[in-house]
Amino acid sequence: MKRTLGSKFELCKSMARTALLCMLPLCVLPVRASAAELHVPAIVEAGHGFSIPVADSGQASFYLVGPDHVVKRTVNLASSLQIQPSDVRAAGHYQVILCDSSSPCTSATFEVKAAAPAHLSFFLHPSRVPVSTPGSIDATAFVFDQYFNLVLTPAAVDFRITPASGAGFSRQASARDGVAWMHMDSTPHEGRVQVTAALGGVEEARVIQQVAAEACGLRMKAVASGNSVTLETDPVRDCSGNALPDGTVVSFTKIDKAGKSTVDTPIKKGIARVQLSVQGPAQVSVACGVVLGNEVALNGKL
């Protein structure tokens, strides 16, 4: 009995010794598991390289995973890891991972923010706008850096307006999350209007055309000639006095005993003219778009 107990005790001792020996590497390993801890800056400006100090030895596989870029290379852990400016051009979150064969990989993340403003994507709408129309011109500017990352830091964008006639003026709008916008009324005079968006040394210009609004006070006169009549409008203008552009369609309608006749004719050199045959008394009218002009009664004495 004593001999049995003693041999069992010896057996337990040897098993415990073996277990301890097996556990020893596990206790030691964690010290070596975070083989190369990665200390990266929290925020980096786009296009600015930096180095990651690594206090270790040997070689490892290094990965850099970014929004538009993936790098994999074998690195020597004796020297710091270099991140090139070209590796961090796109704004966003980046991940660096270091893996060696003997331990799990370690990783760290950092954020790349946009660099200084270098481009403006400038939208000016519409490209043609009627004069004297409130809130009709919209300007929107998106602020990008040289790598076309959206610059999210607040900035003041100047919109400089230069009309064809009259004094220029400017408006300022704050760019929030990379976007600045403003409304403005169209000026009373037709012609070319240039709007320039400016931020620091960055400028972008756009041109819109202010055109005459709807016809106003549309009038025509009738000039008889034999069995026909020539209908001619006065210079077709809008309510601000701007001439409607050539090519705008004016509709003439004549009603006589032969029936109804219509001609859609474009304005040429500011006026619209048409010749129609007439049989007896007739009523003629003129319209431009949805605007009606005067009516003329022809009493048949031609």
Next chain:
Amino acid sequence: MKWVLVWFLAAATAVLLAVAWLQSGGLKQHAMFSAGTPEEAVQALMSQIQARNYEQAFASLDPSSGTDLASFTREMAGTDSSLRTYSSLQTADVSPLRADGDQAVVRLRMNWSSALGSLDDVRDVRVRRDGSVWRVVWPKPAFPTVPPQVVSVNYLSWDVIGRNSSQNWGAQDVDSPKVRITSMNAISRPGRVVILGEVENEDTVPAYLNVNATLLKADGSALEEEGSFDLISHVLLPKQVSPYRIDFPGERIDAVKSVRMDARALLVPASADPVIAVSNQAVSKDGLDRNVLKGQLVNQSGRPVNIAQVLAAYYDDSGKVIWVSDGYVDQALMPQVPVPFAVDIPDDIAARLKNYRVIVNHYSRSGS
């Protein structure tokens, strides 16, 4: 044995000759030159025209016909790249009007089919008995001549230079033309729902336009979507107004809760020439007693307009658009030459209409 062979060969030859005769229209020709009734004569003539055998058709005409082969061929086959030149005679309905001994008048309705739809040509035709055979008397068509002249073309035209596709987002571009649907009316017609109205080009540049409509159910989901196809004047100059009509076959108006309209305009090169006058418009009845809007088109430019389409909008006494109809003219519009047109009006619309407006779409092969 050899006699069997000879008889066999003779019979085979006779059969083959008969087949050839039939193939070459011998039966029709025989019918044409031996027409026993006025209707048969006209039908036989139409058969030759349908087969484009203009010489044989002309040969069958009564000698008192005033036309010549060239004029007859030109009238039937079309000219100047008109719509007739792209058409073929589909059917010809003949109905007697009156007969008097050796003379008769029949009403002929020719239906021509083209890529743009079918076109009707209704006319009263005189037929004369020559011996035992009836022959058609075909009058010479009056082809108007255009006097030689110089017509200056100084209407505006527009060209478009768009943005380069390689340019960055935000680069300067030209906007699409601004168009506005000025009216919309949903009506019920037999077997369909129809959306009608007018659309204006509010911009200062020409627009290529399509109008689409989506019928919506009570729960807001789409029932059906259709476009205006050719029931609209697609190219609108600045401030020009076009009617439109969108048909929804098989739909019922009580299933429709609302309509979503979508007018899409593209900036396109265009010319303000030609100007086409629409004169002497009047609502009347045609030879088949149908309500039609008739008139004449006059091309005021110096170049032929090969194909013209007439679009008519009809209004009730409140100025609401109650119908839109269209028709193609199968003759080319030569400069300064009036060409008649007629578009159908449904009977119930004709009873209600108080006013109408006609615009003309055109296509010219030589480019605008």
Next chain:
Amino acid sequence: MKSVADMTLALRKMSPELVKLAWVKAASFVLAACVLAIAQSSPQLPEVHLDAAGLAPRPIEELTGSTIARHYALAWRDLAGALESSQGGALGEEFVGFARDHLLQRVGEQLQTGVHVRIVDHGHHLKAVFYSSDGAAMQLLDQAQLEIQTFDGNKLLDTQSAPHEYMVLMTPGADRWYVRDLEEVSGKSF
């Protein structure tokens, strides 16, 4: 105890119904397996919730909102597929401009290095913050719940499971809205 013969006899009597039932069960099982397989073979769209309350300067139309949510979900599905397969063609048609250029470059470099990324998408909460007056551009903030696993070949390098925030620019096309810019940001309030 019943004999085998009795059992067999009983089975034979019962078998037509049993066989029928067995066939029905087997067929149902096969059908369900097929449906599951088909469902799993076509990637599901991630859930996208759009909040457009207070959008300025232009209010959003209902149809536009649902279109944007749908195409944003399609974009993320395609993005996940492209990053997992390292195939630029899987990117589909939802991305244009800068976003497309960046993603194509990323996918190309993934292919060269052997790295690929698996995204398990648990949904997006989109807040629309700017809609231009002419309707030509919309800016949105996306709070996405994503699990991102980075692999080198078959070796898992890293796993991240955290909310991600993105600044999104979308622009309209003929029949859809495109993602023009997609930048991951941090510290944005929703």
